[in-house]
Amino acid sequence: MTSILIADDHGIVREGLKRLLEAESDFEVCAEAADGREVLEQVERTHPDVVVLDVTMPRLGGLETLEHLRAAHPDVKVVLLSVHGEPPVVQSAAALGVHGYVLKNGCATEVVSAVRAVTEGGSYFSPSVARQLVEQLRAPRAEIPDPLGALSGREREVLKLIAEGLSAKEIGQQLSISAKTVEAHRTSLMRKLGVRKATELVRVAVRYGVIEV
Template structure:
């Protein structure tokens, strides 16, 4: 039987990763630790935002590469709307530019996916206690050099609305207007109107240019 006092002391956490096996492994680890209560999980960035709004967790374990809305954009919106939610980024991307952008958007920690489960536990405990955490494999000096450029990329994103960033990401991922409309539950005409507004606002008049812009500001990985 669970002690009510112990249940109250557990940190409420959401798991967001597009690989179900990864989420299952993390769940198993958290069950073993016993200090965290998994209140939900998702493999989609848009759904992740909805879950945060619904549950307002203490902690969010967040991947960067997500369909619908990438983890950095999810992090950015959470930082604006729910600054008390502590976020640990869990990613395969070791590049200092990703780490710098995550920190500039308000992440409390950054951990690589090939880290040992013991380090994941240490990172979550640190963040739950109000401390920041960076994976031991990350070159912190190089990250600091990328902070300025990450902040510049952030200012570039400010000229776009959240909906425009969602649509820009999906365009860059190769989805057509019909697919985007279905995923966002809007009409194809609405998507096409947003795309036209994007091109006008950015001064970009073709899709390859939009893709390059999305890569530059970190909405999608150049590996796509």
């Protein structure tokens, strides 16, 4: 029996995924999570075989959660589920070692196919995502834009919270760091993402799927 943790901040999506997956006789949903930090807690508690993880999550984003899971639980298979098919997001996920990437605008059965593929030791990427990865391999490396790939996990967290409108003080309280450290991360983000104004970080975050609008 394959145990699965479903992570999405929308309850109706989790319920739909649970029904879809448990229609398979050898699949069992062992836990659910509504944000990234809850995912990490539930993985520690329930030890699932597979985590189906939404890219856009509160508190700790999908890519950041993926990074934590790959470091602390390398045996757990991770399938990202997302409305985002932008190259930087896909490339960042692939670089972090994701096992599967399914677009929400695809067929529902793709999720089942992805979970089954990664359980059997393979991988699964929605067709358009797979094409992007192939094109990435074919293209000269210097020509591949990957602005998010240069960010650390903490910088991605700060970027997401900035884009959500939190102040430096509020971000510091949420991440248990000082406001001064938040400002340092913001300066680093502006340099790495090539923007001159802090307000432009929001535009970058929306463009590359760090947050939804």
